[in-house]
Amino acid sequence: MAGCLHSLYKSIENLSDIYFQPDQDKNFVLNPKVAMSGAKVPLLLQSVEQSYTTSKFYRCGNYHCGYVANDPRAICPSCRNQMTSELSYVDPPSDIKASSSGEGGYVKGVITYMVMDNLEVKPMSTISSITLLTKFNVRDLGAVEEKVVDFGIDEVLSLLEASLQSKTVLSDIFLRNHTDHESQQ
DSSP states (O other), rough: OOSSSHHHHHHHHOOOGGBTTTTTTTTOOOOOOOOTTTSSOSSSSSOGOOOOOOEEEOSSSTOOOOOOOOTTTOOOTTOOOOOOOOEEEEOOOSSOOOOOTTTSSSSSTOOOOOEEEOOOOOEEEHHHHHHHHHHHHOOGGGGGOOOOOOOHHHHHHHHHHHHOOOHHHIIIIIHHHHHHHHHOO
Protein backbone atom coordinates (compact mmCIF):
# COMPACT_ATOMS: atom_id res chain seq x y z
CA MET A 1 0.00 0.00 0.00
CA ALA A 2 1.46 3.36 -1.04
CA GLY A 3 1.53 6.17 1.48
CA CYS A 4 1.23 5.92 5.21
CA LEU A 5 -2.44 6.38 6.08
CA HIS A 6 -2.47 2.70 7.02
CA SER A 7 0.20 3.41 9.70
CA LEU A 8 -1.86 6.28 11.07
CA TYR A 9 -5.02 4.16 11.14
CA LYS A 10 -3.27 1.19 12.80
CA SER A 11 -1.61 3.38 15.45
CA ILE A 12 -4.97 4.90 16.43
CA GLU A 13 -6.55 1.43 16.39
CA ASN A 14 -3.78 0.13 18.70
CA LEU A 15 -3.87 3.15 21.02
CA SER A 16 -5.29 2.06 24.37
CA ASP A 17 -8.70 3.39 25.38
CA ILE A 18 -7.11 4.92 28.50
CA TYR A 19 -5.68 7.70 26.28
CA PHE A 20 -9.10 8.77 25.04
CA GLN A 21 -11.44 11.20 26.77
CA PRO A 22 -13.91 9.30 29.00
CA ASP A 23 -16.87 10.24 26.79
CA GLN A 24 -15.14 9.61 23.45
CA ASP A 25 -14.77 6.44 21.44
CA LYS A 26 -11.87 5.90 19.06
CA ASN A 27 -14.31 4.36 16.59
CA PHE A 28 -15.52 7.91 15.84
CA VAL A 29 -12.01 8.56 14.49
CA LEU A 30 -11.51 5.16 12.86
CA ASN A 31 -14.95 4.94 11.24
CA PRO A 32 -16.34 8.45 10.80
CA LYS A 33 -19.92 8.67 9.63
CA VAL A 34 -20.87 10.94 6.76
CA ALA A 35 -24.22 12.67 7.23
CA MET A 36 -25.45 11.77 3.73
CA SER A 37 -23.76 10.38 0.68
CA GLY A 38 -23.89 12.60 -2.36
CA ALA A 39 -24.68 15.72 -0.35
CA LYS A 40 -22.27 18.59 -0.19
CA VAL A 41 -20.95 17.73 3.28
CA PRO A 42 -17.95 19.69 4.57
CA LEU A 43 -14.94 17.39 4.67
CA LEU A 44 -13.32 19.03 7.68
CA LEU A 45 -14.58 18.39 11.18
CA GLN A 46 -16.80 21.13 12.48
CA SER A 47 -16.07 22.88 15.75
CA VAL A 48 -18.40 22.36 18.68
CA GLU A 49 -19.84 25.84 18.14
CA GLN A 50 -20.79 24.91 14.57
CA SER A 51 -22.51 21.65 15.43
CA TYR A 52 -25.76 22.61 13.66
CA THR A 53 -25.93 23.10 9.92
CA THR A 54 -28.85 23.34 7.58
CA SER A 55 -29.16 22.06 4.04
CA LYS A 56 -31.96 22.36 1.53
CA PHE A 57 -33.69 19.32 0.14
CA TYR A 58 -36.56 18.91 -2.26
CA ARG A 59 -39.45 16.50 -2.75
CA CYS A 60 -42.14 16.25 -5.36
CA GLY A 61 -45.63 17.68 -4.74
CA ASN A 62 -47.05 14.19 -4.21
CA TYR A 63 -46.97 13.53 -0.45
CA HIS A 64 -47.24 9.78 -0.97
CA CYS A 65 -43.81 9.54 -2.59
CA GLY A 66 -41.02 9.13 -0.09
CA TYR A 67 -38.12 10.46 -2.14
CA VAL A 68 -35.89 13.43 -1.34
CA ALA A 69 -33.25 15.13 -3.51
CA ASN A 70 -30.68 17.84 -2.89
CA ASP A 71 -31.29 19.37 -6.34
CA PRO A 72 -34.66 20.92 -7.32
CA ARG A 73 -34.14 19.75 -10.92
CA ALA A 74 -34.31 16.08 -9.88
CA ILE A 75 -37.22 13.95 -11.08
CA CYS A 76 -39.15 11.80 -8.61
CA PRO A 77 -38.61 8.14 -9.57
CA SER A 78 -42.11 7.24 -8.41
CA CYS A 79 -44.45 9.83 -9.98
CA ARG A 80 -41.99 11.41 -12.47
CA ASN A 81 -42.75 14.97 -11.22
CA GLN A 82 -39.97 17.49 -10.69
CA MET A 83 -38.89 17.69 -7.04
CA THR A 84 -39.42 21.39 -6.35
CA SER A 85 -41.07 21.48 -2.90
CA GLU A 86 -38.36 22.75 -0.55
CA LEU A 87 -37.58 21.02 2.74
CA SER A 88 -34.96 21.99 5.32
CA TYR A 89 -32.74 19.45 7.02
CA VAL A 90 -31.11 20.27 10.35
CA ASP A 91 -28.11 18.19 11.42
CA PRO A 92 -28.30 16.68 14.90
CA PRO A 93 -25.71 17.92 17.41
CA SER A 94 -22.22 16.84 16.48
CA ASP A 95 -20.67 13.77 18.13
CA ILE A 96 -17.67 15.96 18.90
CA LYS A 97 -18.28 17.26 22.38
CA ALA A 98 -16.22 18.70 25.14
CA SER A 99 -15.38 16.16 27.78
CA SER A 100 -16.33 16.47 31.39
CA SER A 101 -12.79 17.74 32.03
CA GLY A 102 -13.49 20.75 29.79
CA GLU A 103 -11.04 19.60 27.10
CA GLY A 104 -12.21 19.28 23.52
CA GLY A 105 -11.07 16.59 21.10
CA TYR A 106 -10.71 12.86 21.41
CA VAL A 107 -7.57 12.23 23.45
CA LYS A 108 -6.57 13.37 26.91
CA GLY A 109 -4.64 16.62 26.79
CA VAL A 110 -2.41 15.91 29.79
CA ILE A 111 -0.51 13.31 27.77
CA THR A 112 2.11 14.21 25.18
CA TYR A 113 1.93 12.31 21.93
CA MET A 114 4.67 11.59 19.43
CA VAL A 115 3.90 11.58 15.71
CA MET A 116 6.41 9.60 13.69
CA ASP A 117 7.49 10.36 10.13
CA ASN A 118 5.00 7.77 8.83
CA LEU A 119 2.23 9.49 10.87
CA GLU A 120 2.17 6.72 13.47
CA VAL A 121 0.87 8.19 16.75
CA LYS A 122 2.26 7.04 20.10
CA PRO A 123 1.99 8.32 23.65
CA MET A 124 5.33 9.86 24.59
CA SER A 125 7.18 8.82 27.71
CA THR A 126 10.78 8.75 28.87
CA ILE A 127 11.04 5.06 27.99
CA SER A 128 9.55 5.52 24.51
CA SER A 129 11.94 8.44 23.87
CA ILE A 130 14.99 6.40 24.92
CA THR A 131 13.77 3.47 22.81
CA LEU A 132 13.38 5.76 19.80
CA LEU A 133 16.88 7.23 20.25
CA THR A 134 18.29 3.71 20.49
CA LYS A 135 16.35 2.57 17.41
CA PHE A 136 17.85 5.40 15.34
CA ASN A 137 21.31 4.85 16.85
CA VAL A 138 21.56 8.40 18.24
CA ARG A 139 24.79 8.74 20.25
CA ASP A 140 25.11 12.52 20.49
CA LEU A 141 22.05 14.04 22.17
CA GLY A 142 23.38 17.47 21.21
CA ALA A 143 22.57 16.61 17.59
CA VAL A 144 18.89 16.15 18.43
CA GLU A 145 16.78 19.24 17.94
CA GLU A 146 13.15 20.07 18.40
CA LYS A 147 11.35 21.43 15.37
CA VAL A 148 8.19 23.44 15.88
CA VAL A 149 6.05 23.80 12.77
CA ASP A 150 3.09 26.00 12.02
CA PHE A 151 0.09 24.41 10.33
CA GLY A 152 -1.98 26.33 7.85
CA ILE A 153 -4.30 25.11 5.10
CA ASP A 154 -1.36 24.76 2.69
CA GLU A 155 0.50 22.46 5.10
CA VAL A 156 -2.61 20.41 5.77
CA LEU A 157 -3.20 19.88 2.05
CA SER A 158 0.48 19.03 1.53
CA LEU A 159 0.33 16.55 4.41
CA LEU A 160 -2.76 14.91 2.99
CA GLU A 161 -1.23 14.61 -0.46
CA ALA A 162 2.08 13.29 0.90
CA SER A 163 0.31 10.79 3.19
CA LEU A 164 -1.19 9.18 0.09
CA GLN A 165 2.18 8.85 -1.65
CA SER A 166 4.98 8.66 0.90
CA LYS A 167 6.00 6.87 4.07
CA THR A 168 8.15 9.82 5.21
CA VAL A 169 5.49 12.52 5.26
CA LEU A 170 6.81 14.85 7.95
CA SER A 171 10.33 14.88 6.49
CA ASP A 172 8.96 15.41 2.99
CA ILE A 173 6.83 18.39 4.02
CA PHE A 174 8.72 20.13 6.80
CA LEU A 175 12.37 19.25 6.22
CA ARG A 176 12.06 19.75 2.46
CA ASN A 177 10.58 23.21 3.08
CA HIS A 178 13.35 23.96 5.61
CA THR A 179 16.05 22.84 3.12
CA ASP A 180 14.42 24.83 0.29
CA HIS A 181 14.27 27.91 2.55
CA GLU A 182 17.96 27.58 3.54
CA SER A 183 19.08 27.22 -0.09
CA GLN A 184 17.21 30.43 -1.02
CA GLN A 185 19.13 32.48 1.57
